[in-house]
Amino acid sequence: MTKPPRAAIVFYDEDTQEFKVCNVQRSKVQPLIERATVMPVPLDDHDATITDEDARRLGGMVMLMQGHTNPELRDRFRITTERPMNWESPQRPE
Structure with missing residues (x-):
């Protein structure tokens, strides 16, 4: 018997x-997924193993993303990013 597809939900309490x-x-959450902004996270190589680096990048x-909506977390992050974080919301075109 095939298990139904699952979704992982991450949130800050x-x-x-x-x-x-x-x-x-x-x-159970498909209607929410369809209205959400989805960020694809491609793997480096579709046939390669999923590595520690892939896990670190996704995590x-x-x-x-949680820091964007929970500003109190931002000062706690010690995460190296390619560019400095810009916590401002992007301007939407009119």
Whole structure:
């Protein structure tokens, strides 16, 4: 029996000051996914193994995304990025 597709949801719990991850059936959150801004994270090589570096890159991106909506986290980050972080929201074209 094939398991239904799943989605991992990552969020920051302000009360406990913890990152939390949950795994849900994708069908339960599909309407939200369809309205969300999705950031593809391509792997370096489709046939290659998924490495520590891939995991670090994905984890760092997820944490920085939480820092965008939780400014109190920003000073705690000690993450090296290609360019300095710009926490301002991008200007939308009119």
